[in-house]
Amino acid sequence: xxxxxxxxxxxxxxxxxxxxxxxxxxxxxxxxxxxxxxxxxxxxxxxxxxxxxxxxxxxxxxxxxxxxxxxxxxxxxxxxxxxxxxxxxxxxxxxxxxxxxxxxxxxxxxxxxxxxxxxxxxxxxxxxxxxxxxxxxxxxxxxxxxxxxxxxxxxxxxxxxxxxxxxxxxxxxxxxxxxxxxxxxxxxxxxxxxxxxxxxxxxxxxxxxxxxxxxxxxxxxxxxx
Ligand code: CDP
Numbered sequence: 001x002x003x004x005x006x007x008x009x010x011x012x013x014x015x016x017x018x019x020x021x022x023x024x025x026x027x028x029x030x031x032x033x034x035x036x037x038x039x040x041x042x043x044x045x046x047x048x049x050x051x052x053x054x055x056x057x058x059x060x061x062x063x064x065x066x067x068x069x070x071x072x073x074x075x076x077x078x079x080x081x082x083x084x085x086x087x088x089x090x091x092x093x094x095x096x097x098x099x100x101x102x103x104x105x106x107x108x109x110x111x112x113x114x115x116x117x118x119x120x121x122x123x124x125x126x127x128x129x130x131x132x133x134x135x136x137x138x139x140x141x142x143x144x145x146x147x148x149x150x151x152x153x154x155x156x157x158x159x160x161x162x163x164x165x166x167x168x169x170x171x172x173x174x175x176x177x178x179x180x181x182x183x184x185x186x187x188x189x190x191x192x193x194x195x196x197x198x199x200x201x202x203x204x205x206x207x208x209x210x211x212x213x214x215x216x217x218x219x220x221x222x223x224x225x
Pocket of ligand 1: 012013017035038100101103104128130131180181
Protein backbone atom coordinates (compact mmCIF):
# COMPACT_ATOMS: atom_id res chain seq x y z
CA UNK A 1 0.00 0.00 0.00
CA UNK A 2 1.39 3.43 -0.87
CA UNK A 3 2.67 5.66 1.95
CA UNK A 4 1.39 9.21 2.10
CA UNK A 5 1.81 12.44 4.09
CA UNK A 6 -1.12 13.47 6.28
CA UNK A 7 -1.21 17.15 7.34
CA UNK A 8 -3.48 18.23 10.21
CA UNK A 9 -3.74 21.96 10.88
CA UNK A 10 -6.13 24.02 12.94
CA UNK A 11 -6.78 26.26 15.90
CA UNK A 12 -5.41 25.67 19.40
CA UNK A 13 -6.84 22.70 21.34
CA UNK A 14 -9.03 21.26 18.58
CA UNK A 15 -7.80 17.72 19.29
CA UNK A 16 -5.19 17.65 16.51
CA UNK A 17 -2.59 15.76 18.54
CA UNK A 18 -5.04 13.15 19.84
CA UNK A 19 -6.31 12.50 16.32
CA UNK A 20 -2.86 12.51 14.75
CA UNK A 21 -1.67 9.94 17.31
CA UNK A 22 -4.69 7.72 16.73
CA UNK A 23 -4.26 7.86 12.94
CA UNK A 24 -0.52 7.21 13.09
CA UNK A 25 -1.05 4.20 15.37
CA UNK A 26 -3.69 2.66 13.14
CA UNK A 27 -1.60 3.12 9.97
CA UNK A 28 1.81 2.36 11.53
CA UNK A 29 2.94 5.87 10.53
CA UNK A 30 5.34 8.24 12.30
CA UNK A 31 3.64 11.04 14.23
CA UNK A 32 5.24 14.49 14.55
CA UNK A 33 3.79 17.16 16.87
CA UNK A 34 5.26 20.37 15.42
CA UNK A 35 3.65 22.50 18.15
CA UNK A 36 5.84 20.64 20.65
CA UNK A 37 8.88 21.72 18.61
CA UNK A 38 7.92 25.43 18.80
CA UNK A 39 7.20 24.96 22.51
CA UNK A 40 10.64 23.38 23.02
CA UNK A 41 12.46 26.29 21.35
CA UNK A 42 10.42 28.66 23.57
CA UNK A 43 11.39 26.69 26.67
CA UNK A 44 15.06 26.76 25.60
CA UNK A 45 14.87 30.56 25.23
CA UNK A 46 13.38 30.90 28.71
CA UNK A 47 16.05 28.65 30.24
CA UNK A 48 18.78 30.71 28.59
CA UNK A 49 17.63 33.61 30.73
CA UNK A 50 17.10 31.57 33.92
CA UNK A 51 13.37 31.30 33.28
CA UNK A 52 12.87 35.01 32.60
CA UNK A 53 11.66 36.67 29.43
CA UNK A 54 13.38 35.62 26.22
CA UNK A 55 16.25 37.52 24.63
CA UNK A 56 15.26 36.98 21.02
CA UNK A 57 18.58 37.92 19.49
CA UNK A 58 20.43 35.55 21.82
CA UNK A 59 17.93 32.78 21.06
CA UNK A 60 18.23 33.18 17.28
CA UNK A 61 22.03 33.18 17.57
CA UNK A 62 22.00 29.92 19.50
CA UNK A 63 19.56 27.92 17.39
CA UNK A 64 22.39 25.62 16.27
CA UNK A 65 22.76 24.49 19.91
CA UNK A 66 19.20 23.14 19.96
CA UNK A 67 18.76 19.46 19.21
CA UNK A 68 15.16 18.29 19.28
CA UNK A 69 14.04 14.69 18.89
CA UNK A 70 11.06 12.49 19.68
CA UNK A 71 10.96 9.08 21.38
CA UNK A 72 7.97 6.79 21.56
CA UNK A 73 7.32 4.89 24.77
CA UNK A 74 4.16 2.74 25.05
CA UNK A 75 1.34 5.02 23.90
CA UNK A 76 3.08 8.27 24.74
CA UNK A 77 5.42 10.35 22.65
CA UNK A 78 8.17 12.16 24.53
CA UNK A 79 10.09 15.16 23.25
CA UNK A 80 13.75 15.75 24.11
CA UNK A 81 15.77 18.95 24.11
CA UNK A 82 19.50 18.19 24.06
CA UNK A 83 18.81 14.85 25.81
CA UNK A 84 16.51 16.36 28.48
CA UNK A 85 12.94 15.09 28.45
CA UNK A 86 10.90 18.32 28.30
CA UNK A 87 7.51 16.78 27.45
CA UNK A 88 5.76 18.13 30.55
CA UNK A 89 7.70 21.36 30.97
CA UNK A 90 6.70 22.64 27.54
CA UNK A 91 2.99 22.48 28.48
CA UNK A 92 3.11 24.97 31.35
CA UNK A 93 1.49 28.40 31.26
CA UNK A 94 4.78 30.22 30.88
CA UNK A 95 5.44 28.45 27.59
CA UNK A 96 1.76 28.76 26.58
CA UNK A 97 1.97 32.51 26.94
CA UNK A 98 5.21 32.99 25.00
CA UNK A 99 5.10 30.36 22.24
CA UNK A 100 3.10 32.27 19.62
CA UNK A 101 5.49 35.22 19.73
CA UNK A 102 8.45 32.90 19.32
CA UNK A 103 6.69 31.06 16.47
CA UNK A 104 6.32 34.32 14.56
CA UNK A 105 10.09 34.75 14.13
CA UNK A 106 11.31 33.89 10.62
CA UNK A 107 14.67 32.38 11.64
CA UNK A 108 12.95 30.08 14.15
CA UNK A 109 10.33 28.94 11.62
CA UNK A 110 13.02 28.31 8.98
CA UNK A 111 15.02 26.29 11.51
CA UNK A 112 12.07 24.06 12.44
CA UNK A 113 10.41 23.78 9.02
CA UNK A 114 13.68 22.42 7.55
CA UNK A 115 13.73 19.68 10.22
CA UNK A 116 10.04 18.88 9.71
CA UNK A 117 10.55 18.46 5.96
CA UNK A 118 13.48 16.15 6.64
CA UNK A 119 11.34 14.05 9.01
CA UNK A 120 8.67 13.59 6.32
CA UNK A 121 11.02 12.71 3.50
CA UNK A 122 10.23 9.02 3.62
CA UNK A 123 6.44 9.68 3.73
CA UNK A 124 4.31 7.50 6.04
CA UNK A 125 3.93 10.45 8.39
CA UNK A 126 1.17 12.29 10.24
CA UNK A 127 2.16 15.84 11.16
CA UNK A 128 0.05 18.36 13.05
CA UNK A 129 0.49 22.09 13.47
CA UNK A 130 -0.51 25.39 11.89
CA UNK A 131 1.29 25.49 8.52
CA UNK A 132 1.75 21.84 7.57
CA UNK A 133 -0.64 21.76 4.62
CA UNK A 134 0.28 25.28 3.46
CA UNK A 135 4.06 25.50 3.94
CA UNK A 136 5.78 22.39 5.29
CA UNK A 137 4.12 19.89 2.93
CA UNK A 138 1.99 21.77 0.39
CA UNK A 139 1.88 18.55 -1.66
CA UNK A 140 0.64 16.36 1.21
CA UNK A 141 -1.83 13.81 -0.16
CA UNK A 142 -4.32 14.30 2.72
CA UNK A 143 -4.92 17.63 4.46
CA UNK A 144 -7.32 18.45 7.27
CA UNK A 145 -8.21 21.72 8.97
CA UNK A 146 -9.93 21.51 12.36
CA UNK A 147 -12.06 24.23 13.92
CA UNK A 148 -14.30 24.52 17.01
CA UNK A 149 -15.69 27.30 19.19
CA UNK A 150 -13.17 28.86 21.61
CA UNK A 151 -15.34 27.88 24.61
CA UNK A 152 -15.36 24.21 23.71
CA UNK A 153 -11.63 24.19 23.01
CA UNK A 154 -10.80 26.00 26.24
CA UNK A 155 -12.99 23.62 28.25
CA UNK A 156 -11.15 20.65 26.77
CA UNK A 157 -7.70 22.23 27.36
CA UNK A 158 -8.63 23.28 30.92
CA UNK A 159 -9.60 19.70 31.77
CA UNK A 160 -6.35 18.34 30.29
CA UNK A 161 -4.31 20.89 32.25
CA UNK A 162 -6.02 19.98 35.53
CA UNK A 163 -5.28 16.31 34.89
CA UNK A 164 -1.54 17.04 34.75
CA UNK A 165 -1.68 19.23 37.86
CA UNK A 166 -1.67 22.65 36.16
CA UNK A 167 -4.21 24.59 38.22
CA UNK A 168 -4.92 27.47 35.84
CA UNK A 169 -8.41 28.98 35.84
CA UNK A 170 -10.79 28.43 32.93
CA UNK A 171 -10.64 32.19 32.23
CA UNK A 172 -6.83 32.08 31.91
CA UNK A 173 -7.04 29.10 29.56
CA UNK A 174 -9.64 30.65 27.25
CA UNK A 175 -7.73 33.90 27.17
CA UNK A 176 -4.57 32.07 26.13
CA UNK A 177 -6.38 30.03 23.48
CA UNK A 178 -7.91 33.17 21.95
CA UNK A 179 -4.66 35.14 22.11
CA UNK A 180 -2.73 32.34 20.39
CA UNK A 181 -5.41 31.95 17.69
CA UNK A 182 -5.19 35.66 16.98
CA UNK A 183 -1.40 35.79 16.88
CA UNK A 184 -1.12 32.57 14.86
CA UNK A 185 -3.66 33.73 12.24
CA UNK A 186 -2.38 37.28 11.84
CA UNK A 187 1.40 36.81 11.87
CA UNK A 188 3.20 37.78 8.67
CA UNK A 189 5.18 34.56 8.19
CA UNK A 190 3.32 31.31 7.55
CA UNK A 191 0.09 32.32 9.31
CA UNK A 192 -2.48 29.73 10.33
CA UNK A 193 -4.90 29.32 7.45
CA UNK A 194 -6.73 26.51 5.74
CA UNK A 195 -4.92 25.09 2.72
CA UNK A 196 -7.11 25.27 -0.36
CA UNK A 197 -7.30 21.50 -0.73
CA UNK A 198 -7.78 20.79 3.00
CA UNK A 199 -10.96 19.19 4.32
CA UNK A 200 -12.38 21.42 7.04
CA UNK A 201 -14.00 19.68 10.00
CA UNK A 202 -15.99 21.63 12.63
CA UNK A 203 -15.45 19.44 15.68
CA UNK A 204 -17.50 21.34 18.30
CA UNK A 205 -20.31 18.79 18.33
CA UNK A 206 -18.37 15.68 17.42
CA UNK A 207 -16.60 13.14 19.60
CA UNK A 208 -12.96 12.29 18.91
CA UNK A 209 -14.17 8.93 17.53
CA UNK A 210 -16.56 10.65 15.11
CA UNK A 211 -13.85 13.00 13.84
CA UNK A 212 -11.45 10.07 13.55
CA UNK A 213 -13.94 8.11 11.44
CA UNK A 214 -14.35 11.01 9.03
CA UNK A 215 -10.60 11.41 8.68
CA UNK A 216 -9.67 7.75 8.37
CA UNK A 217 -12.35 7.20 5.71
CA UNK A 218 -10.81 9.89 3.55
CA UNK A 219 -7.26 8.68 4.28
CA UNK A 220 -8.08 5.07 3.38
CA UNK A 221 -9.68 6.22 0.15
CA UNK A 222 -6.56 8.27 -0.72
CA UNK A 223 -4.22 5.39 0.08
CA UNK A 224 -6.16 2.97 -2.11
CA UNK A 225 -6.68 5.05 -5.27
O1 CDP B 1 -1.85 21.96 21.22
P1 CDP B 1 -2.16 23.37 20.92
O2 CDP B 1 -3.16 23.47 19.85
O3 CDP B 1 -2.45 24.19 22.11
O4 CDP B 1 -0.84 24.08 20.36
P2 CDP B 1 0.45 23.44 19.76
O5 CDP B 1 0.11 22.63 18.56
O6 CDP B 1 1.24 22.80 20.83
O7 CDP B 1 1.23 24.75 19.23
C1 CDP B 1 1.71 25.73 20.12
C2 CDP B 1 2.00 26.99 19.34
O8 CDP B 1 3.08 26.74 18.44
C3 CDP B 1 0.88 27.52 18.46
O9 CDP B 1 -0.04 28.34 19.15
C4 CDP B 1 1.66 28.29 17.40
O10 CDP B 1 2.00 29.59 17.86
C5 CDP B 1 2.94 27.50 17.26
N1 CDP B 1 2.94 26.59 16.09
C6 CDP B 1 3.23 27.13 14.85
O11 CDP B 1 3.38 28.34 14.72
N2 CDP B 1 3.35 26.33 13.77
C7 CDP B 1 3.18 25.01 13.87
N3 CDP B 1 3.32 24.24 12.78
C8 CDP B 1 2.84 24.43 15.11
C9 CDP B 1 2.71 25.26 16.20
